Amino acid sequence: MSQGLGKLSQLRRLSLTALRLPGHLRMLLSSFPQPLEVLELPYLSLTPADLSYLSCSPHASSLQQLDLSENRLDELALPSVRRLLSQASSCLMQLSLSGCGLTDGLLAAMLPSLSCCRGLKSLGLALNPLSLAGLLDLVRTVVRMPSLRQLLYPNPLEDYQPGLPPMPSSAQLLDWPLDELVEVHEATSLQLDRVVMESGRSDLLLTCDLLNYNKDLVDRYFSWK
Structure with a gap:
């Protein structure tokens, strides 16, 4: 496959969804001439070694859109992810890290690198096990990112019904019922909206609606307002 991909000299976009090829990213991507x-x-x-390669590869500083969703990003992967974000900071416009197992601590360690992506317009972080405190820290960071127009955020752990495992997977977060009390979700929305309002960012859309989220509709949404 890598030899065939290397012959596509004009290729600038590559989607490799659900191939389950841990440890083979270097083999797949190193053959591209551009x-x-x-x-x-x-x-x-993806393994930590895959992410380490990607963060140091020629692709890192040219990426405009990057989707690493449903790849586990743990403490071993964190340094490479931070380096990757730093390398891509001048050009990255769309980033999806949904379902990556990002806890409050992991995300907090990643936020400084993320905030350097000054041209980022769309950020997807759904289905990550964040508490309300971690989610608020995230929103306080993204309101200071001037180009960001849309954040797909995860429902905080406090919004779920009791019984959710301490470190839930993305599949568990997707299937576990949310609290039936409307007041719980309204309280979360009010706190997030307050952070956005106090920052003066009327051009930033926050949503937890995973089913209707479309990273490509950001500019169109604000043109209608």
Whole structure:
């Protein structure tokens, strides 16, 4: 496959969804004669070694869109993810890290690198096990990112019904019922909206609606307002 991909000299966009090829990213991407601008790698079971390669590859500084959803990003992967964000900071416009197992601590360690992506317009972080405190820290960071127009955020752990495992997977977060009390979700929305309002960011859309989220509709949404 890598030899065939290497012959596509004009290729700038690559989507490799659910191929489950841990440890093979270098083999797949090193054959490209030109750096990629769009790279979608969801459900690929990427390893820390894969992410280390990507963060140091020629592609890193050219990426405009990056999707690493449903790849576990743990403490071993964190340094490479931070380096990747730093390398892509001048050009990255769309980033999806949904379902990556990001806890409050992991996300907090990632936020400084994320905030350097000054051109980022769309950020997807759904189905990550964040508490309300972690979610508020996230929103306080993104309101200071001037180009960001849309944040897909996860429902905080406090919004779920009792019994959710301490470290739930993205599948568990997707299937576990949310609290039936409307007041719980309204309280979360009010706190997030207050942070946005106090920052003066009327051009920033926050949503937890995973089913209707579309990262490509950001500019169109605000043109209607």
